[in-house]
Amino acid sequence: MGLIRVTIISLLAFIAPALAEDAAPPQQCWTPAALAGTPAEIKHQRSKGPLDVAALKATPLPAATPVEPALRGLIESVALPPDKKLIALTFDLCEESGYFSGYDGRVVDLLRAEGIKATFFAGGKWMETHPERAAQLIADPLFEVGSHGLKHVDLSRASDAVIKDEVTLTEAAYARAKTKLATRQCLVGETAPAPPERLTVFRFPYGRCNAKALAAVDDAGLLAVQWDVVTGDPDPRVSAKTIAHTILARAHPGAIIVGHANGRGRNTAAALALAVPKLKEQGYSFVTVSELIAAGKPVIAQRCTGSGLGKRIARASRRRGTHDLFFLFNRHN
Secondary structure, eight states: OHHHHHHHHHHHHHHSOOOOTTOOOOTTTOOHHHHSOOGGGSOOEEOOOOOOHHHHHTSOOOOOOOOOGGGOSEEEEEEOOTTOOEEEEEEEEOOOTTEEOOOOHHHHHHHHHHTOOEEEEEOHHHHHHSHHHHHHHHHOTTEEEEEOOSSOOOTTSOOHHHHHHHHHHHHHHHHHHHHHHHHTTTTOSTTSOOOOSSOOEEOOGGGOOOHHHHHHHHHTTOEEEOOSEEOOTTOTTSOHHHHHHHHHHHOOTTEEEEEEOSSOOTTHHHHHHHHHHHHHHTTOEEOOHHHHHHTSEEEEESSOTTHHHHHHHHHHHHHHTOOOOTHHHHTTO
8 A cells, every 4th residue: 555655655756746835826828917817717608610720630639648557447536634624626617619718817826826736627628728727827927727628528428530630639738728828938037936747636517427437548548537426506496605605514524625726616715705715724745636536545436426317417518508517416415
């Protein structure tokens, strides 16, 4: 067991550069006004804008090292030593075909103002349609950017070719954003360490997968990260007070909390404004998912959470024209 923990720490130390506790927003390329979110960006809307798949497929990618056996599977939380009280806030940035998702600057601005570390699971399509916002998140030493697939496809139902594209083309979108940052010299300065060469964590759209999809993600060198605390923020009926109560009631050392920052998380920022100060009062420190994994022993499942419920979520999502109906999980957890 000790050897496994040492291996985990060594791996994450390699793939997740240390982030300074007092790191400032990336001022090399953006003024505070440019970093601030705007109300117009929040809206999620229908759009048939094309995705340049050819450009993504032509993007060279660094070689991937498959995830080692001890870390393969779905990381739902992390068992921490008694002296550590860490928690990870995560936010999905989903964008499926036929839609242009938003950017909820209220969430990001609050995290920056409070110096809160977080992980954003970004879709490849979202990064391509929000190049400036994606670049800001990648460049910010407070944040970690992970993969949420290319177009938010249910990978439990996907072909081998679709699974490959969802994984590799999202990696290509990240590589394109990172290349632009380097060209603009946006990663210069001691307070902005270079982000990882490759994406290192992955979240399945809808929380849905099968053995084939999970193996493909692991083989691509991506740690598959689920969650164990659900905010329910896509549900318009859930108030900020209720979301905050859910976070506080279910928070525990090693928890991974899931929310949204793509305009489909209703009341998310207001809920964070209520919950974050209380979590700090309770002694919690906020870390990225990779830092959380490195700090303890991941709790790993070998199948996606609630497969039967996940099918109902995916069906409801396609029927209603929406995506992450995570509030359904709240009724069952």
